[in-house]
Amino acid sequence: EDQVTQSPEALRLQEGESSSLNCSYTVSGLRGLFWYRQDPGKGPEFLFTLYSAGEEKEKERLKATLTKKESFLHITAPKPEDSATYLCAVWDSNYQLIWGAGTKLIIKP
Amino acid sequence: DTEVTQTPKHLVMGMTNKKSLKCEQHMGHRAMYWYKQKAKKPPELMFVYSYEKLSINESVPSRFSPECPNSSLLNLHLHALQPEDSALYLCASSQAGTGPYEQYFGPGTRLTVT
Numbered sequence: 001e002d003q004v005t006q007s008p009e010a011l012r013l014q015e016g017e018s019s020s021l022n023c024s025y026t027v028s029g030l031r032g033l034f035w036y037r038q039d040p041g042k043g044p045e046f047l048f049t050l051y052s053a054g055e056e057k058e059k060e061r062l063k064a065t066l067t068k069k070e071s072f073l074h075i076t077a078p079k080p081e082d083s084a085t086y087l088c089a090v091w092d093s094n095y096q097l098i099w100g101a102g103t104k105l106i107i108k109p
Numbered sequence: 110d111t112e113v114t115q116t117p118k119h120l121v122m123g124m125t126n127k128k129s130l131k132c133e134q135h136m137g138h139r140a141m142y143w144y145k146q147k148a149k150k151p152p153e154l155m156f157v158y159s160y161e162k163l164s165i166n167e168s169v170p171s172r173f174s175p176e177c178p179n180s181s182l183l184n185l186h187l188h189a190l191q192p193e194d195s196a197l198y199l200c201a202s203s204q205a206g207t208g209p210y211e212q213y214f215g216p217g218t219r220l221t222v223t
Contacts, residue, residue: 032209043214091209099151
């Protein structure tokens with residue numbers, strides 16, 4: 001069964017303290033992995049799509065990487081405005097998104 | 110700025126009411142989605158329209174009735190809802206086909222059923 005697991009469930013960092021969020025997946029034939037950011041009470045905001053192992057993408061303080069079993073979202077020198085829930089999803093063989101439960105990131109000033 | 114808009118932003122309805130949620134996208138996409146999201150949970154797929162035809166219905170109760178009048182508009186008609194249907198309802202759009210395609214979400218409608 002296709003499955004996506006994100007860890008940790010919550011992460012508290014000081015401003016400027018770099019860290020990584022993990023998204024591990026089990027899916028038959030990965031075709032794409034997506035990262036989204038969601039602020040409370042709002043819709044998810046698309047960040048990245050990764051298609052194959054070894055691929056990396058960057059946007060401001062965020063960098064997403066992909067291996068055959070997991071993806072990492074690295075956040076460098078985060079700011080309080082980076083606080084949000086980060087969601088990972090994979091495109092499954094039924095052409096639908098399988099979502100992880102998310103990581104709630106809190107950046108303290 | 111979002112190119113997927115949803116109205117209303119908030120909705121409170123009784124269990125006997127009939128109401129509709131509306132979604133509009135200006136991205137030229139031909140696939141549109143309705144999701145339901147409960148607190149601290151990821152979005153849960155309800156319906157998918159592809160080229161204005163319903164392609165996926167994830168066993169959603171009949172008190173939820175989707176409609177796609179044209180390629181830019183998506184409605185969700187609500188009737189005789191239950192308190193457990195209270196949630197954030199999200200609309201999304203993407204390119205149509207086998208993908209993978211990123212989905213772009215609207216801001217959501219916060220629904221409360223009393």
